[in-house]
Amino acid sequence: MTTPRVRVRYAPSPTGDPHVGNIRQAIWSWLYARRSGGDFLIRLEDTDQTRKVAGSLEQIYASLRWLGIDWDEGPDIGGPYAPYVQSERLPLYRVAADQLLATGHAYRCFCSAERLAEMRKAQQAAGEPPGYDGCCRALAPEDVGRRAAAGEPHVVRFRMRDDGTTTLVDLLRGEITVENRHFDDFVILKSDGFPTYHLAHVVDDHAMKISHVTRGDEWLPSAPRHARIWDALGYRRPIFVHFPVILGPDGGKLSKRHGATSVLEYADEGYVPDAVFNFLAVLGWSFDDKTEIFTRQQLLAVFDLADISVNPAAFDTQKLEWMNGVYLRDAAEPALVEMFAARLDRDLPAGVPRPLDRALIEAFTPHIRERVKLLSEVVDLVDFFFVRDVPTPPANEFLSAKRWRNDAAGAARSLEAMADALGALGDWTTPAIEASMRGTAEAIGETVGDVFTLCRLAVTGKRVAPPLFETIEIVGSELAVSRLRAAALSLATAV
């Protein structure tokens, strides 16, 4: 028996923004397909028309594209097994259902909703396990034919329940055996002609030659049903891989309450795709006992589905942030400048003229790259470079340090002295600025810590900013000096 070509599909339902847990499934599936030199495709599972949310497909595409995941076949680009949308494949499911009907693996059931409800009530009252009682199993064939032909509403059920057992293999968990008596004869074709998930995915995964059926482990309990359908249809079973879920930081279900649940929101918050990709890839998967940071190339070289942990993993936002910082620090400078520029263009106040000064961004990028964990933090770190009239912070900001608490005049004098020194500086370079400022601090008998804090506040308007001398150089002589003087003046008048 030859091993079939690896073909893995990502099969989202159009029910809104894809959840990160779902996207992680896509990442793992994609990684495996690519790593194996196989195919990765998208199939839309939209048989539950009631849960449909408009625009979902676009968000699914956008999420994957943002992460750099490509696909070989899908609703948008077609492929040899088109269509890739289940609601457009209805005839195929009917054919499969007919085959199961003809071979006796399935039967038509005319039970009314009322009868089913009553049956359930009785089972509940008797403390019996719920499930279809097999009422229509024994219907006479000629009756069935007549009623179906007459258009009487009915469903098609799979003959599941019997005295045997079903065994299947899950790649991550090994062999799983269950007794068939715990199942009922489940519906595979609804009265409106739509298939249930059970039938649809089997028909499609077989038709599309999927080698590894990857999906969330909420499907594990019904996997025996699917295995039985595969067998009944005479198909060769695929390899089942049931992925664990992602939990919220508190161990509960991951929800909006914990922050972002969709990768598009992470994009919005200033995370970079490679970091999110890396983070999600290693959340619940590991290569060895130490490696955390993987380039895409490395991942593509070493990823294996078999190394996935079956435990549900809690989403650790702090670790994601850390990892994002790693990616930002490791990024090539031109790429970083590009990211900063794009983000600033979006976040800076409208009053700042566009296009933004590229040279300016290039100038400060090396000095902030180690201080940024999220792109969204950049604007607060550098806005004073762009905004000409930075408001001088209130006096109490300057006077909060012990040294100045009762000496506003001294603070004002210190700032004046710095302004004088810098105003007279001919060589406007970082080393010269540093030498001048240190010299001035010494000359006026202040510690650099005390006086530089005042300068930082005056020039940047912030307590926390990029390194002072470099910052002052970039801000430029004229602006730096005038901001120092403005601060000195405000302190002098505040006394």
Next chain:
RNA sequence: GGCGCAUUCGUCUAGCGGCCCAGGACGCCGCCCUCUCAAGGCGGAGAUCGCGGGUUCGAAUCCCGCAUGCGCCA
């Protein structure tokens, strides 16, 4: 209620019978560096491997129960 899956530091994990009185990462704490904040360096706290029985010379690792969590069916 029945069935299934899972159970190693707060979190993600390494571990697949002796290398483990359990290793790494995030986070946390301390020190160093230092103009702030970071980054970086060094060090530290943190897991009786869910509990109880076995098997074995030897178990986090194998087996059986129990507990807990999650999921599925309704």
